[in-house]
Amino acid sequence: QKEVEQDPGPLSVPEGAIVSLNCTYSNSAFQYFMWYRQYSRKGPELLMYTYSSGNKEDGRFTAQVDKSSKYISLFIRDSQPSDSATYLCASTHNNAGNMLTFGGGTRLMVKP
Amino acid sequence: KAGVTQTPRYLIKTRGQQVTLSCSPISGHRSVSWYQQTPGQGLQFLFEYFSETQRNKGNFPGRFSGRQFSNSRSEMNVSTLELGDSALYLCASSLGTLEGYTFGSGTRLTVV
Numbered sequence: 001q002k003e004v005e006q007d008p009g010p011l012s013v014p015e016g017a018i019v020s021l022n023c024t025y026s027n028s029a030f031q032y033f034m035w036y037r038q039y040s041r042k043g044p045e046l047l048m049y050t051y052s053s054g055n056k057e058d059g060r061f062t063a064q065v066d067k068s069s070k071y072i073s074l075f076i077r078d079s080q081p082s083d084s085a086t087y088l089c090a091s092t093h094n095n096a097g098n099m100l101t102f103g104g105g106t107r108l109m110v111k112p
Numbered sequence: 113k114a115g116v117t118q119t120p121r122y123l124i125k126t127r128g129q130q131v132t133l134s135c136s137p138i139s140g141h142r143s144v145s146w147y148q149q150t151p152g153q154g155l156q157f158l159f160e161y162f163s164e165t166q167r168n169k170g171n172f173p174g175r176f177s178g179r180q181f182s183n184s185r186s187e188m189n190v191s192t193l194e195l196g197d198s199a200l201y202l203c204a205s206s207l208g209t210l211e212g213y214t215f216g217s218g219t220r221l222t223v224v
Contacts, residue, residue, distance in 0.1 A: 041217070098160050098210065101157070
């Protein structure tokens with residue numbers, strides 16, 4: 001079993017919809033949580049970063065972490081066709097430097 | 113501000129050969145990490161270098177090695193290439209915090 005699990009999708013939604021992307025993790029030592037967006041033929045781009053349970057909002061994006069259930073979510077409001085990409089969640093230990101453990105990624109398609 | 117630069121972008125090698133990939137981090141970044149991305153296994157951590165020293169290592173065979181130079185540029189080497197080494201190899205650099213963790217666009221390696 002992978003330490004970070006993510007539904008691969010694809011997830012197809014109409015433009016303007018609210019998108020919910022989810023990950024679960026099994027390692028209790030994970031303290032930092034990130035969401036990356038990856039377009040085709042590009043490297044991952046950091047969207048959200050958090051280290052505490054609760055919600056963190058940035059524009060149309062909200063990251064939610066529930067450490068008690070080891071559950072990570074990313075919500076995208078008013079989704080746009082330009083949001084079509086693969087979304088990756090990642091976690092790291094509190095003392096593992098920059099060694100990230102990634103979920104497998106969810107492919108999102110937002111249709112005009 | 114220049115991003116993380118990886119060269120070459122595409123590479124085709126024959127089984128049994130060796131290959132060297134290069135990564136130039138963002139100016140001032142002293143940490144460089146390498147990841148392998150495949151459709152089956154997703155993004156997997158290879159190793160991290162900080163100030164020319166390997167700080168973390170993932171679970172890959174010894175055929176995968178790396179180094180970092182005094183100017184923070186990094187190279188990774190894969191010897192005795194196998195078909196399964198075909199992947200997108202991504203490099204990420206940072207000042208030391210996860211928020212500044214920036215990926216390059218990767219080198220697409222195909223082993224035939």
